[in-house]
Amino acid sequence: MKIEIWSDVACPWCYIGKRRFETALAAFPHRDSVEVQWRSYQLDPTLPEHYDGTELEYLSTRKGLAPGQISGMFEHVAAQAKGEGLNYRFDDVVVANSFTAHRMIHLAATHGQQDAAKERLLSDHFEHGKDIGSREYLTSLGLDLGIGAGELAELFSTDKYADAVRQDFEEGRALGINGVPFFVIDRKYGLSGAQAAETFSEALEQAWQESHPLIMVNTAGSGDATGEVCGPEGCVV
Template sequence: MKIEIWSDVACPWCYIGKRRFEAALAEFPHRDSVEVQWRSYQLDPTLPEHYDGTELDYLSTRKGMAPEQVSQMFDHVAAQAKGEGLNYSFDDVVVANSFTAHRLIHLAAAHGRQDAAKERLLSDHFEHGKDIGNQVYLTSLGHDLGLDAGELAELFTTDKYADDVHHDFDEARALGISGVPFFVIDRQFGLSGAQPTETFTQALNQAWQENHALVPVGSANAEACGPDGCDV
């Protein structure tokens, strides 16, 4: 079973959804047969590399919402995150373009470190106030993941993996994805948003059953035994 997850490292619900999905996957009997692939998505590709303002300033301007309303939204999201063991600090969030961070995730994927990269970026952005658009930070993170220094340098001197990121964007549009997180199971089942863990559990079980159902072949009248005895 393959599960593709479109998300942005600048999306607070994406981290919450990641935790809820992971909780369901941990209890899934066939989890060793599941491949998870993180796919890139940008909520705001127009963001500059660095934004001169707070997350509250940015969302107030972008959404046209009153600052008090944005603060209430932050409180709600932070409470939901706390329920998943996450400690969001919106006052410390650094607003930055996530495109290069997505390229780093693709580089990490080439070395089997995709999930670790995704986890660190989300945690560092929402819990630790790191600048996900900063070259020094991204290079340090790459080193922590054990990635090659030369390949990390290429992220800032070339457009390596940019096509892969854009391909993910194109795939999202083709599938009609307009918000994240979005979970696609075997290109048959789609779940939008940070669903409850129970919903992920139900989806995993349903997808597995439908894709591994027995298909009857041969004659239905062949001799067999049942609770009432055997055919003679």
Template sequence: MKIEIWSDVACPWCYIGKRRFETALNGFAHKDSVEVQWRSYQLDPTIPEHYDGTELSYLSDRKGMDPAQVKGMFAHVTEQAAGEGLNYKFDDVVVANSFNAHQLLHLAKANGKGDAVKEALLSAHFEHGVDIGAREALVKVGTEAGLSAVDINEALDSDTYADDVRHDFAEARALGVTGVPFFVIDRKYGLSGAQPAELFSQALEQAWQEANPLTMVGAGGTDAEACGPDGCAV
């Protein structure tokens, strides 16, 4: 079973959704048969590489949201994150363009480090106030996950994975994705948002059962003795 997750490093619900999905996946009996692939999405491609302002000012000035509403949203999201063991610090968040972070994620995926780098980037952005638009920060995250600093710098210097990132954006539009996180199971089921772990579990079970239907042995033959709601055969 293949699960593709469209997500942005700068999306607070994406980290919460990652945790809830992981809770469901860890309890799934067929976990070892599941392939998880992180796909790129940008909530705001127009953000400059370095934005001179806080997350609060970004949402209120650039997005036109009421500052009081934004503060209320921060409090709600922080509470939901804490419920998943995450320690959000919105006052420390550095607003930055995530395009190069997505390029790093594609490099990581090519080297079998996709999930580790995704986790590190989300934690760096929301829990540790790291500038995910800064080259040195991306190199640090990548090398700590086991990637080569030379490979990271070469990939970013040459935009090696830029087309792959844009392809993910285009595929999201083709699928009708308008918000993240967005989970696609076997290109058949879609789940939008940081759903409860229980819903992810239901989706995993349903998708597995449909992909692996039970085949009865000896169909058409005489049923052997068995017990049912009305008793047992004698």
């Protein structure tokens, strides 16, 4: 079973959704047969590489939201994050364009480190005030993931993986995705938002049962597909 997750590194609900999904996946009996792939999405592609201001100022000036409304939103989201063991620090968030970070995730995927890259980027952005658009930071992250310095230098000197990131954007639009996180199971089921772990569990179980239907076995030569059973009306004698 394959699960694709469209997500942005600069999306606070995406990290919360990641944790809730992971909780459900950890309890899923067939988790070893599940492939998870992170897909790129940008909430604000027009954001400059670096924004000279706080997260509150960014949302206030570029999104037209009142500062008081934004502060209330921060408190609500931080409380939800805390419930998943995450420590959001919105006052320390460095506002930056996430496109290069998405390219980094694609590079990390070629080393089997896609999920590790996604986890670090989300944590460093929302919990540790790191600049996810910084070459210095992304290079350090890549080295921590075991990616060679030459490959990392190439990431910044070329547009490598840019087409792959844009392809994710296009596929997301084709699927009708207009908000993240968005979870797609076997290109058949879709779940929008940071759902409760229980909802993810139900979706995993339903998708698994439909892709692995129970097959009745008939003993060769018996001429009958069933044996003796008991039911609401009693037992077969």
